[in-house]
Every structure is written in C-alpha cells, then in structure tokens.
Amino acid sequence: MKISDEELLVLIKNKLVEALSECLTVYRPDWVNRENCQNLMEDIKMGKSVIMNGPFWGDILDSVFGEFGVNSDRETYSKFLKLLKEG
DSSP states (O other), X not given: OOOOHHHHHHHHHHHHHHHHHHHHHXXXXXXXXXXXXXXXXXXXXXXXXOOOOSHHHHHHHHHHHHHTTGGGSXXXXXXXXXXXXXX
C-alpha cells in the first residue's frame, strides 16, 4: 500500500526526533551540542521550519531518509528536504 507524501513526512519527522534523542545519549558533548539537538527536536515536533546543515546532522538525515527509501533518487530527496525546511 502506497502512503501519501504527507503521511511519509510525519513518519520521517517522528523518526528524526527518535534519532536525535538517541544522539543525546550516545554521543559525547563535543560531538553533539545538547541545546541545538533539543531545539531541533522541538522544532520538528512543533512543525517549524527545520534546516539540518553540517556533516553530523546530514548523516542523521540521510540515515532516516534511507530507512524510508527517500534517498533513492535526488528528486525525492530534494522534495522531502524542502518539506522539512517548510515545516
């Protein structure tokens, strides 16, 4: 069964929050800025615009996108990256 982009976006956001929460327990403070991570999780939960720049955040985003097959082609990846930026 195919799900809509809106449903997939909700799944991606929930998984991103889960992945970021794990980062707070797994990585040392010199790898993850706790405040930035918590703010990012809150922004995702509140439906605010989310921009994940940098290699660390990008790796997390790529991993989550990969779980849902979003990184399979550039067009799909760009579409969901834009949806996250829009909130």
